[in-house]
Amino acid sequence: NPSCSSSAMAAKRLETVKHIIIVLSGKGGVGKSSVSTQLALSLYNSSPTVRVGILDVDLTGPSIPRMFGVDNHAVHQSSDGWVPVYADGAQARLACMSVGFLLKNKGDSVVWRGPKKNGMIRQFLSDVRWGELDYLVIDTPPGTSDEHLSLLEHMAPLHSRLSSVIVTTPQAVALMDAMKCLSFTRAVNLPVLGLIENMSGYVCPCCGEISNVFSTGGGQEMARREGLRFLGNLPVDTELVSLLDASDVGGGAEKSADAFPLLARYQATTSCK
Ligand code: ADP
Numbered sequence: 001n002p003s004c005s006s007s008a009m010a011a012k013r014l015e016t017v018k019h020i021i022i023v024l025s026g027k028g029g030v031g032k033s034s035v036s037t038q039l040a041l042s043l044y045n046s047s048p049t050v051r052v053g054i055l056d057v058d059l060t061g062p063s064i065p066r067m068f069g070v071d072n073h074a075v076h077q078s079s080d081g082w083v084p085v086y087a088d089g090a091q092a093r094l095a096c097m098s099v100g101f102l103l104k105n106k107g108d109s110v111v112w113r114g115p116k117k118n119g120m121i122r123q124f125l126s127d128v129r130w131g132e133l134d135y136l137v138i139d140t141p142p143g144t145s146d147e148h149l150s151l152l153e154h155m156a157p158l159h160s161r162l163s164s165v166i167v168t169t170p171q172a173v174a175l176m177d178a179m180k181c182l183s184f185t186r187a188v189n190l191p192v193l194g195l196i197e198n199m200s201g202y203v204c205p206c207c208g209e210i211s212n213v214f215s216t217g218g219g220q221e222m223a224r225r226e227g228l229r230f231l232g233n234l235p236v237d238t239e240l241v242s243l244l245d246a247s248d249v250g251g252g253a254e255k256s257a258d259a260f261p262l263l264a265r266y267q268a269t270t271s272c273k
Contacts, residue, residue, distance in 0.1 A: 009126035011157035013081075017053070017133040021193065022151065022164040024185070026177020028142035030169045031198035033058065034244055035234070036139035037067040039165070041262065043135050044094050053084065053136040055124055056098035057147050059110050059117055064139055065100040067244050069262070075101045081127045097128050114146045121150040143177070144184040152188055163191045165231065169199045170218035178219070182226060194229035195219050202236040210235070 014020070023039065025032040033056075040054045056064035065071035068087040075097065076083045084095035099110060099120060112120070130136065141147050155162060164185055168178035178195070185192050197219030201210045213236060223230035243262040 006122045006126060007154050007156045010122070010154045013126050013128070014130065014136070014155070014158055017130060017136045017158075018161065019134065020136045020138065020155065020158065020162050022138045022140060022148075022162065022190070023167060024140055024144070024148075024164050024181045025142050025167040026179070026181045027169075027174050028061070030142075030167055030174055031234070032142065032167045033063045033067060033139050034240065035165070035167045035196055035198055036137050037064065037244065037262070038234075040094070040135070040137045043137070044088070049093075050134045051093045051095075051132055053095040053097070053130050053133045055128075055136060055138045056096070056100065057121055057124065057151060058139055058141045059099050059112065059120060059147065060141065062098045062100035062110075064096060064098045067262070068094075068096050070096060071100060073101060078129060081129045082123075083129055095130060095133070097124055117146055118150040121147060122154055125151075125154045144181060148184070152190065159189075163193045165193050166195045166228075167198055168195065168219045168222070170197055170212075170215045170233075172218065174214075175218045175222055178222060179226075182228070192228055194231035195223045196231045197233040199236050200233035205238070 021039070023032055023036040036054065040052050043050060044052045054064055054068070056062045058064075065073070065085070070085050070087050073085040075085060082097070084097045085101060086092045086094060087096050088094040103110070138151065140151070152162075166178055166181050166185075168174050182192065184190075197216070199214055200212075200216045200219070202213045203210055216233065219233065220230050222228070
Protein backbone atom coordinates (compact mmCIF):
# COMPACT_ATOMS: atom_id res chain seq x y z
CA ASN A 1 0.00 0.00 0.00
CA PRO A 2 1.80 3.18 -1.23
CA SER A 3 0.11 5.53 1.28
CA CYS A 4 1.28 3.22 4.08
CA SER A 5 4.91 3.44 3.02
CA SER A 6 4.69 7.22 2.43
CA SER A 7 3.34 7.73 5.94
CA ALA A 8 6.16 5.58 7.32
CA MET A 9 8.68 7.76 5.43
CA ALA A 10 7.10 11.00 6.68
CA ALA A 11 7.00 9.62 10.22
CA LYS A 12 10.69 8.75 10.03
CA ARG A 13 11.66 12.14 8.60
CA LEU A 14 9.52 14.08 11.09
CA GLU A 15 10.45 12.05 14.13
CA THR A 16 12.72 14.96 15.21
CA VAL A 17 9.78 17.42 15.14
CA LYS A 18 8.03 17.89 18.49
CA HIS A 19 4.83 19.77 17.57
CA ILE A 20 3.08 20.16 14.22
CA ILE A 21 0.53 22.98 13.96
CA ILE A 22 -1.73 23.04 10.89
CA VAL A 23 -3.21 26.48 10.15
CA LEU A 24 -6.68 26.34 8.58
CA SER A 25 -9.20 28.85 7.26
CA GLY A 26 -12.58 28.43 5.65
CA LYS A 27 -12.00 31.20 3.11
CA GLY A 28 -9.08 32.66 1.18
CA GLY A 29 -7.91 36.16 1.97
CA VAL A 30 -8.77 36.07 5.69
CA GLY A 31 -5.08 36.22 6.62
CA LYS A 32 -4.18 32.56 7.10
CA SER A 33 -0.67 32.94 5.65
CA SER A 34 -0.10 36.17 7.59
CA VAL A 35 -1.19 34.44 10.80
CA SER A 36 1.00 31.38 10.02
CA THR A 37 3.94 33.74 9.49
CA GLN A 38 3.30 35.64 12.71
CA LEU A 39 2.78 32.42 14.64
CA ALA A 40 6.09 31.01 13.37
CA LEU A 41 7.90 34.27 14.17
CA SER A 42 6.49 34.58 17.66
CA LEU A 43 7.41 30.96 18.43
CA TYR A 44 10.87 31.69 17.01
CA ASN A 45 11.22 34.70 19.29
CA SER A 46 10.00 32.85 22.36
CA SER A 47 13.52 31.58 23.09
CA PRO A 48 16.99 32.00 21.56
CA THR A 49 17.28 28.25 21.13
CA VAL A 50 13.85 27.32 19.80
CA ARG A 51 13.83 25.86 16.27
CA VAL A 52 10.86 26.47 14.01
CA GLY A 53 9.89 25.25 10.55
CA ILE A 54 7.23 26.62 8.24
CA LEU A 55 5.83 24.50 5.45
CA ASP A 56 3.69 26.16 2.79
CA VAL A 57 1.30 23.67 1.24
CA ASP A 58 -0.77 26.37 -0.43
CA LEU A 59 0.49 24.97 -3.74
CA THR A 60 -1.46 27.23 -6.08
CA GLY A 61 -0.91 30.44 -4.10
CA PRO A 62 2.35 30.13 -2.15
CA SER A 63 2.94 33.38 -0.24
CA ILE A 64 5.25 32.19 2.55
CA PRO A 65 8.56 32.89 0.69
CA ARG A 66 7.49 36.50 0.14
CA MET A 67 6.22 36.98 3.70
CA PHE A 68 9.51 35.67 5.10
CA GLY A 69 11.49 37.89 2.72
CA VAL A 70 13.19 34.91 1.07
CA ASP A 71 11.40 34.76 -2.26
CA ASN A 72 14.61 35.01 -4.28
CA HIS A 73 16.04 31.90 -2.61
CA ALA A 74 16.06 28.33 -3.89
CA VAL A 75 16.13 25.01 -2.06
CA HIS A 76 19.13 22.76 -2.57
CA GLN A 77 19.19 19.04 -2.93
CA SER A 78 21.65 17.26 -0.64
CA SER A 79 22.41 13.55 -0.37
CA ASP A 80 20.02 13.54 2.59
CA GLY A 81 17.13 15.37 0.86
CA TRP A 82 16.05 18.96 0.25
CA VAL A 83 17.71 21.58 2.43
CA PRO A 84 15.07 24.15 3.48
CA VAL A 85 15.67 27.90 3.12
CA TYR A 86 16.68 29.44 6.45
CA ALA A 87 14.94 32.81 6.82
CA ASP A 88 17.31 33.76 9.65
CA GLY A 89 20.45 32.98 7.64
CA ALA A 90 23.37 31.43 9.47
CA GLN A 91 21.44 30.93 12.73
CA ALA A 92 19.45 28.23 10.91
CA ARG A 93 16.62 28.08 13.44
CA LEU A 94 13.83 29.24 11.10
CA ALA A 95 13.42 26.80 8.20
CA CYS A 96 11.03 27.49 5.30
CA MET A 97 9.81 25.19 2.55
CA SER A 98 7.37 26.11 -0.21
CA VAL A 99 6.57 25.18 -3.77
CA GLY A 100 7.41 28.83 -4.46
CA PHE A 101 11.11 27.94 -4.10
CA LEU A 102 10.80 25.29 -6.81
CA LEU A 103 9.22 27.41 -9.56
CA LYS A 104 11.53 28.55 -12.37
CA ASN A 105 9.82 31.93 -12.53
CA LYS A 106 8.09 33.44 -9.52
CA GLY A 107 5.06 34.35 -11.65
CA ASP A 108 4.55 30.78 -12.88
CA SER A 109 1.29 29.18 -11.87
CA VAL A 110 0.94 25.68 -10.51
CA VAL A 111 -1.85 23.89 -12.41
CA TRP A 112 -1.86 20.42 -10.96
CA ARG A 113 -4.49 17.79 -10.45
CA GLY A 114 -4.96 15.98 -7.13
CA PRO A 115 -2.40 13.15 -7.58
CA LYS A 116 0.42 15.56 -8.43
CA LYS A 117 -0.43 17.79 -5.45
CA ASN A 118 -0.49 14.69 -3.28
CA GLY A 119 2.97 13.71 -4.58
CA MET A 120 4.37 17.16 -3.80
CA ILE A 121 3.01 17.08 -0.25
CA ARG A 122 4.42 13.60 0.25
CA GLN A 123 7.82 14.90 -0.83
CA PHE A 124 7.58 17.93 1.46
CA LEU A 125 6.93 15.63 4.39
CA SER A 126 9.37 12.86 3.60
CA ASP A 127 12.22 14.49 1.64
CA VAL A 128 12.93 17.79 3.44
CA ARG A 129 15.83 17.75 5.87
CA TRP A 130 14.04 19.61 8.68
CA GLY A 131 16.36 18.37 11.41
CA GLU A 132 15.43 18.98 15.06
CA LEU A 133 12.39 21.28 15.27
CA ASP A 134 10.35 22.36 18.27
CA TYR A 135 7.48 23.46 16.02
CA LEU A 136 6.52 22.89 12.42
CA VAL A 137 3.80 25.35 11.32
CA ILE A 138 1.94 24.24 8.18
CA ASP A 139 0.15 26.88 6.09
CA THR A 140 -2.62 25.20 4.08
CA PRO A 141 -4.86 26.33 1.19
CA PRO A 142 -8.27 27.79 2.11
CA GLY A 143 -11.11 25.37 2.80
CA THR A 144 -10.66 21.66 3.30
CA SER A 145 -9.42 20.08 0.11
CA ASP A 146 -7.16 17.36 -1.30
CA GLU A 147 -4.12 19.01 0.26
CA HIS A 148 -5.55 18.70 3.78
CA LEU A 149 -6.47 15.07 3.29
CA SER A 150 -3.02 14.29 1.84
CA LEU A 151 -1.32 15.96 4.78
CA LEU A 152 -3.31 14.02 7.33
CA GLU A 153 -2.92 10.75 5.47
CA HIS A 154 0.87 11.04 5.21
CA MET A 155 1.18 12.16 8.83
CA ALA A 156 -1.20 9.56 10.27
CA PRO A 157 1.50 7.89 12.43
CA LEU A 158 2.33 11.32 13.93
CA HIS A 159 -1.23 11.95 15.07
CA SER A 160 -0.35 12.59 18.72
CA ARG A 161 1.87 15.53 17.69
CA LEU A 162 -0.67 17.20 15.40
CA SER A 163 -2.90 20.13 16.23
CA SER A 164 -4.54 22.97 14.35
CA VAL A 165 -5.47 26.64 14.56
CA ILE A 166 -8.48 28.09 12.73
CA VAL A 167 -8.28 31.63 11.33
CA THR A 168 -11.39 33.61 10.49
CA THR A 169 -12.50 37.18 9.95
CA PRO A 170 -15.50 38.39 11.94
CA GLN A 171 -18.14 38.54 9.17
CA ALA A 172 -20.97 36.00 9.07
CA VAL A 173 -19.90 34.60 5.65
CA ALA A 174 -16.36 33.90 6.87
CA LEU A 175 -17.66 32.38 10.10
CA MET A 176 -19.91 30.00 8.18
CA ASP A 177 -16.83 28.69 6.38
CA ALA A 178 -14.85 28.56 9.62
CA MET A 179 -17.61 26.28 10.97
CA LYS A 180 -17.02 23.95 7.99
CA CYS A 181 -13.34 23.87 8.91
CA LEU A 182 -14.22 23.02 12.47
CA SER A 183 -16.49 20.19 11.38
CA PHE A 184 -13.63 18.88 9.20
CA THR A 185 -11.29 18.81 12.22
CA ARG A 186 -13.94 16.90 14.15
CA ALA A 187 -14.48 14.43 11.32
CA VAL A 188 -10.75 13.65 11.08
CA ASN A 189 -10.16 13.86 14.83
CA LEU A 190 -7.63 16.72 14.58
CA PRO A 191 -7.26 18.67 17.85
CA VAL A 192 -7.94 22.44 17.58
CA LEU A 193 -5.71 24.66 19.73
CA GLY A 194 -8.08 27.55 19.17
CA LEU A 195 -9.57 30.20 16.93
CA ILE A 196 -8.02 33.51 15.82
CA GLU A 197 -10.16 36.42 14.63
CA ASN A 198 -8.14 38.41 12.10
CA MET A 199 -8.95 41.84 10.62
CA SER A 200 -11.00 42.49 13.69
CA GLY A 201 -11.47 46.26 13.75
CA TYR A 202 -9.22 48.99 12.43
CA VAL A 203 -7.26 51.17 14.82
CA CYS A 204 -6.88 54.67 13.37
CA PRO A 205 -3.15 55.51 13.43
CA CYS A 206 -3.99 59.21 14.04
CA CYS A 207 -6.58 59.15 16.81
CA GLY A 208 -6.63 55.51 17.98
CA GLU A 209 -10.36 55.19 17.40
CA ILE A 210 -11.43 51.63 16.55
CA SER A 211 -13.69 51.18 13.49
CA ASN A 212 -15.22 47.77 13.06
CA VAL A 213 -14.71 47.52 9.29
CA PHE A 214 -15.83 43.89 9.06
CA SER A 215 -17.76 43.90 12.35
CA THR A 216 -16.07 42.28 15.33
CA GLY A 217 -16.53 39.61 17.95
CA GLY A 218 -18.00 36.94 15.63
CA GLY A 219 -14.98 34.66 16.08
CA GLN A 220 -15.05 35.05 19.84
CA GLU A 221 -18.74 34.21 19.87
CA MET A 222 -18.19 31.14 17.67
CA ALA A 223 -15.38 29.98 19.98
CA ARG A 224 -17.63 30.33 23.02
CA ARG A 225 -20.50 28.50 21.35
CA GLU A 226 -18.32 25.64 20.10
CA GLY A 227 -16.24 25.22 23.25
CA LEU A 228 -13.00 26.32 21.51
CA ARG A 229 -10.24 28.38 23.00
CA PHE A 230 -10.28 31.95 21.65
CA LEU A 231 -6.67 32.82 20.91
CA GLY A 232 -7.32 36.52 20.26
CA ASN A 233 -8.20 39.13 17.69
CA LEU A 234 -5.78 40.88 15.38
CA PRO A 235 -6.83 44.31 14.12
CA VAL A 236 -6.41 45.51 10.54
CA ASP A 237 -2.87 46.86 10.63
CA THR A 238 -1.57 48.89 7.68
CA GLU A 239 2.04 48.56 8.86
CA LEU A 240 1.71 44.77 8.85
CA VAL A 241 0.77 44.83 5.14
CA SER A 242 3.93 46.69 4.19
CA LEU A 243 6.08 44.46 6.40
CA LEU A 244 4.58 41.33 4.86
CA ASP A 245 5.07 42.76 1.39
CA ALA A 246 8.66 43.88 2.02
CA SER A 247 11.06 41.97 -0.18
CA ASP A 248 14.38 40.47 0.81
CA VAL A 249 16.80 43.37 0.97
CA GLY A 250 19.57 41.51 2.73
CA GLY A 251 19.92 37.95 1.55
CA GLY A 252 22.92 35.70 1.98
CA ALA A 253 24.13 33.84 5.01
CA GLU A 254 24.75 36.92 7.15
CA LYS A 255 21.12 37.97 7.10
CA SER A 256 20.17 39.88 10.24
CA ALA A 257 16.89 41.08 11.68
CA ASP A 258 17.46 44.47 9.99
CA ALA A 259 17.27 42.76 6.63
CA PHE A 260 14.05 41.06 7.67
CA PRO A 261 11.69 43.85 8.74
CA LEU A 262 8.90 41.65 10.05
CA LEU A 263 11.32 39.74 12.29
CA ALA A 264 12.82 43.04 13.48
CA ARG A 265 9.34 44.12 14.54
CA TYR A 266 8.89 40.93 16.55
CA GLN A 267 12.27 41.30 18.18
CA ALA A 268 11.42 44.89 19.09
CA THR A 269 8.12 43.74 20.61
CA THR A 270 9.82 40.99 22.58
CA SER A 271 12.52 43.24 23.98
CA CYS A 272 9.88 45.80 25.08
CA LYS A 273 8.28 43.24 27.42
P1 ADP B 1 -4.87 34.03 3.15
O1 ADP B 1 -3.64 33.23 3.45
O2 ADP B 1 -6.01 33.72 4.10
O3 ADP B 1 -5.30 33.99 1.72
P2 ADP B 1 -3.15 36.35 3.51
O4 ADP B 1 -2.47 36.06 4.80
O5 ADP B 1 -2.41 36.12 2.24
O6 ADP B 1 -4.55 35.57 3.47
O7 ADP B 1 -3.66 37.84 3.61
C1 ADP B 1 -4.33 38.48 2.51
C2 ADP B 1 -3.91 39.95 2.51
O8 ADP B 1 -4.40 40.60 3.67
C3 ADP B 1 -2.38 40.14 2.51
O9 ADP B 1 -2.07 41.21 1.65
C4 ADP B 1 -2.06 40.51 3.95
O10 ADP B 1 -0.94 41.37 4.01
C5 ADP B 1 -3.34 41.22 4.39
N1 ADP B 1 -3.61 41.05 5.84
C6 ADP B 1 -3.77 39.90 6.52
N2 ADP B 1 -4.01 40.14 7.83
C7 ADP B 1 -4.01 41.49 7.98
C8 ADP B 1 -4.20 42.39 9.09
N3 ADP B 1 -4.44 41.95 10.32
N4 ADP B 1 -4.11 43.71 8.85
C9 ADP B 1 -3.89 44.18 7.60
N5 ADP B 1 -3.71 43.39 6.53
C10 ADP B 1 -3.76 42.07 6.70
